Amino acid sequence: MKNYLMLLMFCVTSAAMAQSGFGVKGGINYADNGEMTYSDFSNAGEDILEGGESKMGYHFGIFYQMNILGFSLRPELVYTTTKSSYQFNQKEAEYKVSKIDLPILVGTKIFGPVKIFAGPSLQYIVDNDFEGFDLGDVQDEFTIGAQLGAGIQLGKIGLDVRYERALKENEAEFMHNLNGSDGLQRVDTRPSQVIFALSLDL
Secondary structure, eight states: OHHHHHHHHHHHHHHHHHTEEEEEEEEEEEEEOOOEEEEETTTTEEEEEOOOEEEEEEEEEEEEEEEETTEEEEEEEEEEEEEEEEEETTEEEEEEEEEEEEEEEEEEEEETTEEEEEEEEEEEEEEEEETTSOOOOBSOSEEEEEEEEEEEEETTEEEEEEEEEESSOOEEEEEEEETTEEEEEEEESSOEEEEEEEEEEO
């Protein structure tokens, strides 16, 4: 019995290793930084300002994928830049966030080369910059979100689209004069985003 168990473990391990490997990926993304809050010092109130306009960002990184028993486990290490713009006194200001993402995705094929996948996405903010403003520190440098997507695998080339949603807001603060009143504004550094990616198995 012991020999059979060892043989079974060897077969499972060999099958996993035979269908595992590293790859590289890159692509574009569109982030929704959402609404901006404004605290007016003159009346001690808080208003919700109009949401930002999504602009094209980019990402690139590496991944490792292990396929076994019809499922795949795919951790990724990705550098991501998201961009959006806001209007202040009829002037446009670009908001840019640079971060390191670590999605950990579980997937399966549903028919032919088509696959679906989902999982948590860890984030570490490297830098955030708001054009023309002195932006304060973010609430949390580390946050967690979730990704859900679908893709096609054609040999060593993969194409996928996914949606990422933050599980909580992660705001940064800055001072701004709006309509003649000084106030403290907050912008969310953990936006939801749509991600288009091209990958290559090595």
